[in-house]
Amino acid sequence: MNPIRLIAADEWRLMRRNRVAMLGLVMLLALSVIAALTSIAQRDNSDAIRARFQAQADQAFDGAPARHPHRMVHYGHFVFRPLPALAAFDPGVDAFTGNTIYLEGHRQNSANFGDVRQSSLLVRFGQLTPAFVLQALAPLILIFIGFGIVARERERGTIRQLFAHGVAPRALLFGKALGLGGIAALMLAPGVLALGWLIAFEGAPLAPSLTLLAGYAAYLGIWVLLIVIASSLAAHARTALMALIGIWAFTVILLPRIAPDVALATNPTLTRLETDIAIKEDLRKMGDSHNPDDPYFNAFKQRTLKQYGVEKVEDLPVNYRGLLAVEGEKLTSKLFDDYADRQFAAQKAQSRFTDTVGLLSPAIALRRLSMSAAGTDLEGHRRFLSQAEGYRFAIVQQLNQLQATAITYDDDSNRNKDPEAGRRVRIDPKNWQKVPDFRYQAAATGEKLQAALPGMLTLLGWLVVLGFGMRLAIRRLADAA
């Protein structure tokens, strides 16, 4: 057997006898299993509830009675964001974003009922998911198990015996790394099983799942190397322990919290209230539909009359009120898109900043990779918001078109005075069934992988740097020997 494997096997034999190490490992594995089971159950449950609510909303819309189409514009629709299968591994921002939006004419509502606002502050301690266990807890347990892996040998003087027996410093360190890497692989096992389950039974996409696996493996690999290097360079096991806990606290707990503060301060975004007011203000400037002499809507009227070659709106073959509704919605929707684009751009800049900080923290880089591959990052939520807005615009315009074509201008104008006209403007409810249902299009695999790439590159960069660190540690050991 080659010396590296021998050293690793020896390390495993020792660890089996180390009660503290075994306790830590068993605890982590138990947590991983609990996290995987509850996370999968919770994902399935949430997704089923959302699907049920979506079906209920679709049914309510299709089953609405005969109404004026503009009533249906205000009745609106609800859409729910489905939860991807991989959210069972890393729910990402799901709890922090609302998962349902009420869509109606003239207005853009927010996505509501995110879990965070429905939970006590306990949720801010972190949610127990496979991602959280592997990102935050596994490195710390690895530190407890491995901080003395080389330093202990030196403190007891056994390292000299090893060298005397002809073990090269290189073989020693790589053997130790292999030994600790085996433990890390064991820690990853429940996560691998969970991913396997998600692929086999819940339709999780293969390539993003493998990317997740590779990312977490690289991340734990980084910690294994860090621990071996620190344990090798430190004078005492205790110094190594302190230094490693310090690095962990800094990169896993502290930096991920500081980076958002800086990002928010440097890239402020408008609140909903300000956006709302700004859109209304812009709208008034573009054209005021309440003003009978408004230049914009007068020009629209002249254009329409000319197009149909008639003198008065009463003579139009279509209902002018419907056309006005179509035009008005076009204006507001354009503004909604503009402001949303600006908001997303600012948020993207904020996230880019934290990604840059992620160069210093493998945990931040891994989180980016993990959320992107799982499809639970902010981009996933943005997709939902913009698809929901697209859908809102489409159904509102479909209903406005119905108002223009299925109802006469005369009836529409007299619907509140003449009961007969009032009856005629309530059109056949079969029209509601012709409105398509909302289908959320998740990001394609290629897009997910591309979004995960920067995180992956950062992790690989760390591995390369730590490779040099290993060389340094080996040289130091060789000098000492």
Next chain:
Amino acid sequence: MTGLWRHELRLFLRQRLALPALALMALLSIASVWAGMAEIERQRDTIARIQPQQAADVAAIAKWVSVEGDAGNAAYYTFHATWDEPSALAFAAIGQRDVAPYILRIRALGLEAQLYESENYNAELALPGRFDWAFVLTYLAPLFVIVLLHDLKSGEREAGRIGLLAAMARNQQALWRRRIGLRIGGLLAALLIPFLIGAALSGASPGLALIFIVVAAAYILFWAMLCLWVGSRGWSSVTNAATLAASWLVLTLILPALGNLAINSVVPVRQGVELTLEQREKVHGGWDKPKQETMQAFFKAYPEWKDTKPVEGGFHWKWYYAFQHLGDLAAAPQAKAYREGLEARDRWTGRFGFALPAVGLQTILHRTARTDLNAGLIYQDRIRSYHKQLRRFYYPYVFNEVPFREADFVKAPQWEHR
């Protein structure tokens, strides 16, 4: 006596980890206070910034609505701003203020469709939690306690000085008390002085600041006791450090996360979505129901408008606002159940706080700073009562068909700034 203390201080500061640890603790405390104050300042600025924008928006609506003077239009198109001022201590424990809206515009239509709106925030930034003083105290300070105390006795034993110390000290108990006192005192000073400066600058009431100080001291003391207890087992420094760090992991990360899992499965809340679906059906069903039926149901809640002119024709604002309100009444049971679910979750968290120091600490800090889930619910209560004022303000115009003029816009009830 002071000589002994000064001597211990010199010894303590000469230790390799002591001064850097205290300096780092002070630095983190200062940074968190600064970051928290900056965030709360930003929130106050936002609240101040929206006032003129809001006034301009109302003025623009008043301009065209007052031409016809239709009160129904005034109530329909005018949004009224509400906001939840941060308390003076919010800077130290930002809590849910980064994910729950602290400004919201409402109008006199059905409230249940407006009350649960969210803010536009970057969820990726909210995910890891804010860097505030409560975070430094809850998560980081215990690690510093561990660094300073894990080798108090074992370090001396490993250096071979323990026997010497026992022989030399006139009073062994006093010696250890001095050493512990210095370390914990230094740490508390590093933590609390920046907080006190922040509290003074924010104009916090001394009584509430005192609550912060007392619970912070108690929390640090808990960790100190734990360190001393582990230290008294006679293990090596390195075993002490590993045991204590593992306890930290279990007490501040693992058990709270398990607790959250347990609470969410014991108290599921999905009435939020149910109530909005229900409210929409009721409100829009109003258009299809006989008007008299709607009006009779409304008069049960507001008999004072029973004798006003009956609704005729296809549309009247009275009828419109009547079924808006009936939608809220129909959703009231779910709204109540939803709220009770949230309160139950909050209550369970409080119970966990008795067993888990980190949870207990966070509960007290955020309750005192009024930044917890409960504070959000209180804000919702204030919005509810303001909404009622608004409706009561518009109803006389709508039901008595009184013209609504430009001067009437300023008569609308204003949100009370706390």
